Amino acid sequence: MWIAAAFGSAFFAGLTAILAKCGMRGVDSNLATALRTIVVLLFAWLMAGITSGFGFQGLFSLDGKTVAFLVASGLTTGASWLCYFKALQIGDVNKVTPVDKSSTVLTMLLAALFLGEDLGGWKLPAILLIAAGTWMMIQKKETPGSEGAETEASQGHFGGWLVFAGGSAVFAALTSILGKLGMQGIDSNLGTALRTVVVLLMAWIVVFVTGKQGDIQCMNRKNWIFVILSGVATGASWLCYYRALQTGPASVVVPIDKLSILVTIAFSRVVFKERLGPRAAWGLILLVGGTLLLLV
Numbered sequence: 001m002w003i004a005a006a007f008g009s010a011f012f013a014g015l016t017a018i019l020a021k022c023g024m025r026g027v028d029s030n031l032a033t034a035l036r037t038i039v040v041l042l043f044a045w046l047m048a049g050i051t052s053g054f055g056f057q058g059l060f061s062l063d064g065k066t067v068a069f070l071v072a073s074g075l076t077t078g079a080s081w082l083c084y085f086k087a088l089q090i091g092d093v094n095k096v097t098p099v100d101k102s103s104t105v106l107t108m109l110l111a112a113l114f115l116g117e118d119l120g121g122w123k124l125p126a127i128l129l130i131a132a133g134t135w136m137m138i139q140k141k142e143t144p145g146s147e148g149a150e151t152e153a154s155q156g157h158f159g160g161w162l163v164f165a166g167g168s169a170v171f172a173a174l175t176s177i178l179g180k181l182g183m184q185g186i187d188s189n190l191g192t193a194l195r196t197v198v199v200l201l202m203a204w205i206v207v208f209v210t211g212k213q214g215d216i217q218c219m220n221r222k223n224w225i226f227v228i229l230s231g232v233a234t235g236a237s238w239l240c241y242y243r244a245l246q247t248g249p250a251s252v253v254v255p256i257d258k259l260s261i262l263v264t265i266a267f268s269r270v271v272f273k274e275r276l277g278p279r280a281a282w283g284l285i286l287l288v289g290g291t292l293l294l295l296v
Contacts, residue, residue, distance in 0.1 A: 002248030005240045006256040012237035014263025016230050017097055018271055021088045023226030027219055028212040029086040034203035035216075036231035037081070041196045043235025047242055048193040056190060066186055073178040074198025080171035081199060082206060083164045091161025093268035094276060097261055098137045098287055099165035104294070105130050106173035115180060122296045129290030136283025137276075138162065189242070258291045 024032045048056065062070075080103075087096045105127050111117040119127070179191070207213050219227075237260075244253045265284060268274040276284065 005244035008240035013260035019230035039231025078199040078202035084168035087164035103169040103172035126293040133287030
């Protein structure tokens with residue numbers, strides 16, 4: 001049963017980007033992020049309730065340091081989500097996703113720099129493989145008319161989506177470091193739920209500051225369905241991942257979950273007709289290989 005939950009986690013995580021991109025067509029990405037975060041928040045508190053028997057132990061006994069790091073990690077998580085979904089809106093999924101996944105490399109480098117963690121063993125070769133694979137996957141095609149060429153919109157926003165995707169990876173890495181530094185003595189699922197509250201507040205502040213709250217009236221039925229489904233997919237992925245870790249070995253569950261990028265790439269081909277050229281395909285192999293190497 002746990003292996004089905006692990007693959008379910010990867011499937012729903014990979015599906016999130018596809019659903020979100022469908023839902024953001026013609027809609028401000030910040031508004032879409034704020035709306036889907038409402039759904040994610042419900043799942044986050046459901047997961048925290050399940051793990052604590054709905055007692056939420058420790059909720060009212062948090063010290064100042066923990067609260068400060070929860071808020072800080074919530075802000076970096078929010079920044080990461082806002083950047084990621086903006087990148088998805090203006091870029092190709094099969095290019096945005098690998099850049100976002102490079103947060104794993106940034107996290108390890110920051111952990112080595114600030115936390116003194118070791119980069120020995122297979123970590124350094126894995127970092128090099130992931131970096132090389134990501135670089136190969138984001139390269140522009142030399143012949144726009146050839147098979148696997150980027151969409152016209154993506155070419156026109158090359159610098160834009162890359163900046164936002166890179167920002168997503170940086171902020172995601174900072175979230176991990178902040179969690180490592182300060183979120184001690186609190187259940188991880190409860191911490192995630194509290195952090196998601198901060199994300200929700202931040203997302204809506206951005207929406208109101210940019211004056212996009214009125215755009216909600218312009219959203220059609222399709223927008224609503226896909227934005228909500230993207231939030232459900234994120235929540236379902238979290239629940240499946242937690243279920244798999246409950247009864248299965250982490251050494252197997254974690255690498256299966258990491259394969260979500262393959263789901264995203266596959267669906268981007270079917271839904272958006274995005275094709276990988278030979279170089280990008282080899283890049284994907286290197287990226288996945290480097291990710292799995294981290295678990296050796």
